[in-house]
Amino acid sequence: MENASADNAADVIIVGGGLMGASAAFFLRKRGRSVILLERGLIGQQASGTNFGNVRRQGRYLTQLPLAHRSREIWSRLPELIGEDCEFVPSGHLRVCFTQEQAGRLENYAHDAKAYGLELEILSANALRSRFPYVGHEAIAGSYAPLDGHANPRLTAPAFGRAARREGASVEENAEVLSIGKVGEDFHVETRDRGTFRAPTILVTSGAWAGAMSSRFGEPVPLVARGPQMGVTEPLPYRIAPVLGVSSPLDLETVYLRQVTRGNIVFGGGNRGPVDLEACRAYVDPENTLNQMPQLRRLLPGIAAVRIIRVWSGVESYLPDDLPIMGPSEKVSGLFYAFGFCGAGFQVGPAVGDVMAELIDTGRTSLPIDAYRIGRFAQQKAA
Amino acid sequence: MADLRVVVVGAGPAGIRAAQTFVEAGLRPIVIDEGNASGGQIYRRQPAQFRRSYETLYGFEAKTAKAIHDTFDRLVGQVDYRPETLAWNIYDGAVHTMRDGVAHKIPFDALVLATGATDRLLPIKGWTLPGCYSMGAAQIALKAQACAIGRQVVFLGTGPLLYLVSYQYAKAGADVAAVLDTSALSGQIHALGLMTSRPGLLAKGLYYRAQLLARGVPVHNGVTPVEIEGTDQVEAVRFRTRSGAERRVACDAVGMGFHLRSETQLADLARCAFVFDEDLAQWRPETDSDGRASVKGIYLAGDGARVLGADAAEKSGRLAALAALQDLGLPVAVRRMDVLRREQQRMEQFRRGLARAFPWPAELARAVADDVLVCRCEAITAGELRSTATLKGAPELNRAKALSRVGMGRCQGRYCGSAAAEILADVRGERVEAVGRLRGQAPVKPLPLSAVRGAAS
Numbered sequence: 042m043e044n045a046s047a048d049n050a051a052d053v054i055i056v057g058g059g060l061m062g063a064s065a066a067f068f069l070r071k072r073g074r075s076v077i078l079l080e081r082g083l084i085g086q087q088a089s090g091t092n093f094g095n096v097r098r099q100g101r102y103l104t105q106l107p108l109a110h111r112s113r114e115i116w117s118r119l120p121e122l123i124g125e126d127c128e129f130v131p132s133g134h135l136r137v138c139f140t141q142e143q144a145g146r147l148e149n150y151a152h153d154a155k156a157y158g159l160e161l162e163i164l165s166a167n168a169l170r171s172r173f174p175y176v177g178h179e180a181i182a183g184s185y186a187p188l189d190g191h192a193n194p195r196l197t198a199p200a201f202g203r204a205a206r207r208e209g210a211s212v213e214e215n216a217e218v219l220s221i222g223k224v225g226e227d228f229h230v231e232t233r234d235r236g237t238f239r240a241p242t243i244l245v246t247s248g249a250w251a252g253a254m255s256s257r258f259g260e261p262v263p264l265v266a267r268g269p270q271m272g273v274t275e276p277l278p279y280r281i282a283p284v285l286g287v288s289s290p291l292d293l294e295t296v297y298l299r300q301v302t303r304g305n306i307v308f309g310g311g312n313r314g315p316v317d318l319e320a321c322r323a324y325v326d327p328e329n330t331l332n333q334m335p336q337l338r339r340l341l342p343g344i345a346a347v348r349i350i351r352v353w354s355g356v357e358s359y360l361p362d363d364l365p366i367m368g369p370s371e372k373v374s375g376l377f378y379a380f381g382f383c384g385a386g387f388q389v390g391p392a393v394g395d396v397m398a399e400l401i402d403t404g405r406t407s408l409p410i411d412a413y414r415i416g417r418f419a420q421q422k423a424a
Numbered sequence: 425m426a427d428l429r430v431v432v433v434g435a436g437p438a439g440i441r442a443a444q445t446f447v448e449a450g451l452r453p454i455v456i457d458e459g460n461a462s463g464g465q466i467y468r469r470q471p472a473q474f475r476r477s478y479e480t481l482y483g484f485e486a487k488t489a490k491a492i493h494d495t496f497d498r499l500v501g502q503v504d505y506r507p508e509t510l511a512w513n514i515y516d517g518a519v520h521t522m523r524d525g526v527a528h529k530i531p532f533d534a535l536v537l538a539t540g541a542t543d544r545l546l547p548i549k550g551w552t553l554p555g556c557y558s559m560g561a562a563q564i565a566l567k568a569q570a571c572a573i574g575r576q577v578v579f580l581g582t583g584p585l586l587y588l589v590s591y592q593y594a595k596a597g598a599d600v601a602a603v604l605d606t607s608a609l610s611g612q613i614h615a616l617g618l619m620t621s622r623p624g625l626l627a628k629g630l631y632y633r634a635q636l637l638a639r640g641v642p643v644h645n646g647v648t649p650v651e652i653e654g655t656d657q658v659e660a661v662r663f664r665t666r667s668g669a670e671r672r673v674a675c676d677a678v679g680m681g682f683h684l685r686s687e688t689q690l691a692d693l694a695r696c697a698f699v700f701d702e703d704l705a706q707w708r709p710e711t712d713s714d715g716r717a718s719v720k721g722i723y724l725a726g727d728g729a730r731v732l733g734a735d736a737a738e739k740s741g742r743l744a745a746l747a748a749l750q751d752l753g754l755p756v757a758v759r760r761m762d763v764l765r766r767e768q769q770r771m772e773q774f775r776r777g778l779a780r781a782f783p784w785p786a787e788l789a790r791a792v793a794d795d796v797l798v799c800r801c802e803a804i805t806a807g808e809l810r811s812t813a814t815l816k817g818a819p820e821l822n823r824a825k826a827l828s829r830v831g832m833g834r835c836q837g838r839y840c841g842s843a844a845a846e847i848l849a850d851v852r853g854e855r856v857e858a859v860g861r862l863r864g865q866a867p868v869k870p871l872p873l874s875a876v877r878g879a880a881s
């Protein structure tokens with residue numbers, strides 16, 4: 042084994058440069074820890090750069106709201122923190138539903154969310170019509186989150202990566218991690234063509250590829266990789282400020298859209314598509330695109346006059362309880378995980394980096410993350 | 425055997441010969457083309473009520489055009505022809521089509537992609553002014569609609585179409601104000617050796633040029649375009665001659681194009697492997713000598729595989745269909761395939777000659793001024809692309825697209841892709857192949873959100 046010089050040793054090595062890894066690198070530097078971030082391709086090339094861009098708190102599990110609030114606060118401060126706003130616009134988020142039963146769920150959620158500090162406005166059919174006249178008439182109720190919004194995912198993780206670098210992190214792109222071994226107190230991280238790196242602490246933020254890594258440390262998780270199906274229309278005059286989404290128990294009906302100020306309408310939802318972890322790509326099944334069309338027309342009838350110019354997907358990973366894994370390894374000291382964000386990691390990404398940095402730096406977190414323990418699946422198996 | 429599903433996309437010379445070959449083997453191919461009539465680019469048909477003769481429309485190619493049209497007309501009933509139908513995606517062994525807002529999914533055992541080529545463009549200051557057309561569009565206006573793009577037209581660019589279209593305009597009575605070729609005459613003369621493999625084509629090229637000169641049309645070789653001038657509309661073209669003198673030609677329209685680029689989106693969506701073609705400085709799908717792509721069951725023919733012109737398109741269409749039949753386990757005349765293969769090789773040499781005679785002017789693309797729009801769909805200037813690449817870092821083209829939006833619009837990078845790659849490579853001090861190529865993304869062309877699924881066919 043080659044000798045690790047000062048250049049390839051640090052306090053913390055982060056494996057995987059999506060939004061989680063890039064923001065963790067940034068916040069660890071803010072705490073004065075030396076950091077090496079190793080990314081197989083380019084920063085933010087996978088889920089973090091291909092997602093829908095929803096910066097949405099409403100609809101999350103109530104217990105995740107503290108993390109989402111912390112993130113929302115960081116989203117507003119991006120210009121001062123990392124030097125650019127990543128096109129974040131707090132333009133509101135509106136969920137609508139088609140059945141009384143679902144309207145009841147929206148109401149209950151709004152009631153419960155209040156206790157967690159999230160104020161939502163429940164809108165009747167009439168209120169929907171007058172405030173958001175473009176929404177389809179099948180919608181019978183809505184829940185409006187005035188302070189949620191959207192941002193440009195293509196810009197966000199790279200911006201965190203550059204900011205981390207400016208703060209002194211060594212951000213290594215095209216550095217695929219092949220193996221991680223513990224030798225004494227240190228981890229030795231072997232990369233393809235880029236040599237070996239060494240640190241006493243490892244943070245695994247390798248998204249859909251993290252399951253293979255945790256397994257090697259004896260902590261397998263039932264992680265499933267799928268690709269949410271996205272698309273974008275030609276540009277139109279900018280009229281729709283809030284992100285619009287359907288709330289439904291049926292995957293097929295659950296579409297969402299947002300108009301960017303440039304005018305295009307970005308949309309997604311419905312059934313997910315297949316993923317090739319080896320090729321690092323997710324695909325759009327054309328059937329899904331065709332299925333999205335009538336659902337989008339239900340949500341926004343005017344969209345029927347518009348054309349789709351591009352579709353895409355991204356590699357996202359899901360866990361059976363729809364909650365991520367965040368926290369220390371329960372088998373190996375010095376090892377930490379943050380992955381499996383179940384289609385909802387973009388909004389919380391900045392706070393995930395912040396919280397993981399806090400955990401690594403101080404050994405504790407100021408908001409609860411116990412629900413995200415990696416050990417929860419091991420217990421299930423044993424039971 | 426009758427239930428073998430063979431599909432051809434494109435009803436130009438390549439697609440028509442492929443379809444014919446399938447019919448001869450006893451199959452009933454589905455032929456998809458977004459145009460409202462068969463014939464493809466070169467043998468594009470005029471609207472039904474127009475009455476120009478084949479000679480007027482196709483000149484030297486009149487006989488071939490008629491033969492191609494007649495062939496396809498005779499296939500009626502033996503092929504399932506679907507005009508005005510866009511093949512917008514290929515996924516999991518099926519072609520996805522859209523016609524008039526109705527979607528269909530067509531599973532295939534063999535698929536021949538004969539999608540042709542489009543103009544290869546590069547940005548020149550003023551190229552977004554009304555009155556500026558691609559060379560192909562200028563020709564289509566004339567061929568299909570019998571109109572000219574202007575009263576006084578400058579043709580600018582390079583490639584064999586530059587002379588052909590200029591000649592067609594002059595012959596039709598338009599005032600061709602100038603033909604401005606970025607390629608040097610010396611290069612064209614040097615390449616003659618390679619092009620003698622097809623003396624007929626070579627002679628035609630020389631003929632068009634001689635005809636233009638005889639009509640007093642100024643033809644300049646080795647020019648450097650400076651600007652297409654105008655306030656609300658094209659008014660003039662400024663350029664530097666080979667010796668460096670600056671000239672200005674007044675005009676009210678410009679037809680521009682720098683040879684052709686293969687239409688490869690469908691092959692890309694089908695996940696075919698691509699190779700970099702040194703001669704043309706562009707990427708194309710990898711094929712074997714018969715047109716087999718890297719993905720099983722997919723075959724490429726005509727200009728969509730490599731730009732070899734119409735005669736070669738016919739041959740490669742036949743060859744690709746024969747290869748498909750062979751792979752499907754049907755009997756084929758192996759000798760016939762050998763002959764076609766040899767002829768393709770001769771064409772290949774000619775193609776290299778053409779590429780040398782009319783080289784892609786990479787240096788022009790690399791030198792585009794900062795304030796010139798590169799990506800018309802998304803309104804991204806060369807300066808924005810350069811500063812993104814410098815400040816944010818973009819080691820390859822898709823990253824530059826993600827960060828700057830270049831190539832992100834409805835043309836899917838058809839117009840800007842070539843130039844954007846050169847500009848990015850220039851910023852990085854690299855060869856153009858090092859920055860890769862824009863990945864194809866469905867739909868090949870925009871899809872109406874009003875679409876519905878059609879009944880199973």
Ligand SMILES: Cc1cc2nc3c(=O)[nH]c(=O)nc-3n(C[C@H](O)[C@H](O)[C@H](O)COP(=O)(O)OP(=O)(O)OC[C@H]3O[C@@H](n4cnc5c(N)ncnc54)[C@H](O)[C@@H]3O)c2cc1C
Nearest residue numbers: 057059061081089092093095218248355382385386387388
């Ligand atoms: C299409 C789509 C739409 C979505 N929409 C939304 C939304 O609207 N709102 C929302 O909040 N969330 C959304 N999400 C979810 C969100 O994008 C993800 O949860 C989040 O980006 C995950 O970030 P990450 O850093 O964990 O993963 P990733 O961004 O995937 O990053 C993991 C990184 O690890 C790298 N890596 C993997 N293996 C190795 C290795 N061996 N060595 C080195 N590096 C490695 C990968 O290359 C990758 O860059 C969506 C996701 C997708 C795919």
Ligand SMILES: Cc1cc2nc3c(=O)[nH]c(=O)nc-3n(C[C@H](O)[C@H](O)[C@H](O)COP(=O)(O)OP(=O)(O)OC[C@H]3O[C@@H](n4cnc5c(N)ncnc54)[C@H](O)[C@@H]3O)c2cc1C
Nearest residue numbers: 434436437438457458464465466511540560726727733734
């Ligand atoms: C604008 C233009 C003008 C040209 N004019 C001449 C000329 O005058 N003389 C000459 O020698 N050469 C000309 N060429 C070169 C010419 O393309 C070839 O010589 C010849 O036409 C190639 O035949 P092909 O069958 O490969 O493709 P084409 O003749 O181009 O036929 C391809 C067909 O595929 C269809 N198609 C493509 N994509 C799709 C899709 N996704 N879905 C459905 N249908 C699709 C198109 O509608 C088209 O009909 C021209 C090229 C262009 C681009």
